[in-house]
Amino acid sequence: MNVDQSEETVKVTVEKQEGNKIHLEIEVEGQPLQEAYNNALNYYGRGLKLKGFRKGKVPQHLIEQNLDTDQIKRDIFQRAMGDSYQQALADQQIESIAEPEVQAVQAEVGKDFIYKAVVEVRPDVVLGQYKGLTVAIAEEDSLSDEKIDEQIQHLRREHAILLPVDSRPAQLGDLMTLHVEASIEGESVDLGESKDMTLELREDSFVKGFSDHVVGLNVDEQKSFDLTFPEDYYVEDLRGKQIHFEIHVHEIKEVELPEVDDDFASTVHSELENLEQLQERIRKELSEAIEEQNEVQKQQKVLDKVVSNAQVAIPESMLNRELYAMWQMSEGAQLANAKVGEQTMRASLIHWMQRDELKETAGQRIKTTLVLGAVAREEGLSISQEEVDAEIQELADTHEIPVEQVKAQLEQENRMVALMDELLSFKIIDWVMENNDVVVSPELAAE
Numbered sequence: 001m002n003v004d005q006s007e008e009t010v011k012v013t014v015e016k017q018e019g020n021k022i023h024l025e026i027e028v029e030g031q032p033l034q035e036a037y038n039n040a041l042n043y044y045g046r047g048l049k050l051k052g053f054r055k056g057k058v059p060q061h062l063i064e065q066n067l068d069t070d071q072i073k074r075d076i077f078q079r080a081m082g083d084s085y086q087q088a089l090a091d092q093q094i095e096s097i098a099e100p101e102v103q104a105v106q107a108e109v110g111k112d113f114i115y116k117a118v119v120e121v122r123p124d125v126v127l128g129q130y131k132g133l134t135v136a137i138a139e140e141d142s143l144s145d146e147k148i149d150e151q152i153q154h155l156r157r158e159h160a161i162l163l164p165v166d167s168r169p170a171q172l173g174d175l176m177t178l179h180v181e182a183s184i185e186g187e188s189v190d191l192g193e194s195k196d197m198t199l200e201l202r203e204d205s206f207v208k209g210f211s212d213h214v215v216g217l218n219v220d221e222q223k224s225f226d227l228t229f230p231e232d233y234y235v236e237d238l239r240g241k242q243i244h245f246e247i248h249v250h251e252i253k254e255v256e257l258p259e260v261d262d263d264f265a266s267t268v269h270s271e272l273e274n275l276e277q278l279q280e281r282i283r284k285e286l287s288e289a290i291e292e293q294n295e296v297q298k299q300q301k302v303l304d305k306v307v308s309n310a311q312v313a314i315p316e317s318m319l320n321r322e323l324y325a326m327w328q329m330s331e332g333a334q335l336a337n338a339k340v341g342e343q344t345m346r347a348s349l350i351h352w353m354q355r356d357e358l359k360e361t362a363g364q365r366i367k368t369t370l371v372l373g374a375v376a377r378e379e380g381l382s383i384s385q386e387e388v389d390a391e392i393q394e395l396a397d398t399h400e401i402p403v404e405q406v407k408a409q410l411e412q413e414n415r416m417v418a419l420m421d422e423l424l425s426f427k428i429i430d431w432v433m434e435n436n437d438v439v440v441s442p443e444l445a446a447e
Contacts, residue, residue, distance in 0.1 A: 012088040015116075020123040020315050022094060025105070028084045028113040033076055037109045040072050077107050085117060097122055098317060120317060125374035128309025131435040135301045138442045140294045143287050151282050155268050156257045165252040169216045174201050176214060177251040183244050196250070207233070207243075214247065222248045298438045299429060303368060306432060310371045314363050320353065322362040327352045372428045381431055383424045391423055 009029040016023045038060075045063040081102065089096055101118040162175060170176050177198045182189040201211045213225045224246050229238045258264045265278035272278050327349055335345055352358060376382070392410070396403045410416045 010084045010087050010091075012091055014092060019313065020121050022092075022119045022121060024088055024092070024117045024119060026081075026084050026088050026115055026117060028080050030110060030112045033080055033113055034110050036076050037073065040076070041067070041069075044072075073107075073109055076109075077104070077113060080113055081115060084113075088117070089119070094119055095121055098321070120315065122373070123313055123315060123318075123370065125370050126311040127371070127374050127378060128306075128311070130306045130309065130371075130375055130432065133302070133305055133436040134439060135298075135305050135436060136439050136441040136443075137297060137301055139440060140297075141290050143283065143290055147286055148279060148282050151286060152260060152279075156260065156264075157255070159258055159264070159267055161256040161258070162253040163256055165254050166219050169218045170201060170249070170252045171215055172201050172203075172211065173255055175199070175253040175255060176201055176249065177253075178214070179248040179250060181246040184238075184241055189238075189243060200255075210245075213245070214249070217249050219249055219252055222246070299433060302432060302436050302438060303372075303429070306375070306436075307364070307368050307371045310367070310374070312367055312370050314366050318366050319359060319362055322366050323353050323358060324349070326358065326362060372425065372432075375432065376424065376428050379431065381424070381428055383420050383427065387423060387427075388420060391419065 009032055011027040013025040013027075014022060015025055041060055041063050044067055045060070085100065085102075088094075096119050098120040100120070103116045105114040105116060107113055107115070165174065175198060177196065179196050181195060197206075199205045201215060203211060205211045207227055208230050209227050213223065213227070217223060224244070226242055226244050228242050229240060231239050233239050258267065260275065262274040265272045265275045268278060269281065272281065331348055331352060332345070335348055392406050393403055396406045399406075407416075410419060
């Protein structure tokens, strides 16, 4: 049942503002809600069958006795709250950055609906000097023969041949498939959905020291040993704890690296004829990557200076949301991919939210976003529809699909606003870089 609300049906009172939180009292006229309730009863009553009454002729008081009227009322008040809250924000020109804290004051059919809402808004930013700065970096990275060789070695490993081994024990550099059971003080440790894993035997494989215990084992051999998780292990709940392993070796494979020659070049890229062409392609790709890295370094230096010159108080709620987002993108994603249990996920998140170094990182990210937004407002920077259309056209050209298909996909996935935010961020950063200077000076960079 829809509740028809004109602007006259909603009364908004701003009670107070504490930091970046505005306390509102919102009052919705009761008559439209009463009508919506009656309409709902009539709608559901038409299908109600009671002995002694024709279908659709059941009195209202009997309809109420035979329906979940509490749920009907909750639905009506929920819809009224959603509509009136958005109208209240528009009336008061409030830009909310999070879902409100809501508390009903009066929710009774036949009376005005009154509730309180605590709205979180963007905190105030006091900009310092953000243009006309000179920022120094120690040096720019450059391409070297060593970097080219490192990339070639990486490609060799990608195109290696794996040869089954059954005549010798495992050694460093081998790929080993094994079944792993783990426990701490007798309690099983959640290693994910599958306890069968394949890993390359390196010094830092899985848990530091793990490879030392499995090197020398043969296929079908079993072994038990204890290890202590390092203090930098990605699951904080396991750091510094001793873990007991029971392993069973299923398979060992030797990694045979290809020779670096013309055949290797054509294996990496079929259109290449010789090693010289491969080296030239690697040189070009690395040069572009290094140039991009140098630009990112310059941007970060300038942005750090602009942000450090500004003042803003980061609300705890924003900090917690950023910490959660960071966890989801890193440790949470790793654990989800490993299909670990709910208890391990929860423990990981709790410890993540308590780490001081992550709070500092999250706070810096939030402050950077807020400061760049303040710069955009101060300088009148915005994204036009023409710029959005140009970006969509470029996406369509890149993926060789119609523009309308790109638009439909962005809208379907609710990514249009995110695209506009991304374009505005790039525009702000470009403006900041154009209005500040970066010099290469090890002496100034050290200050």
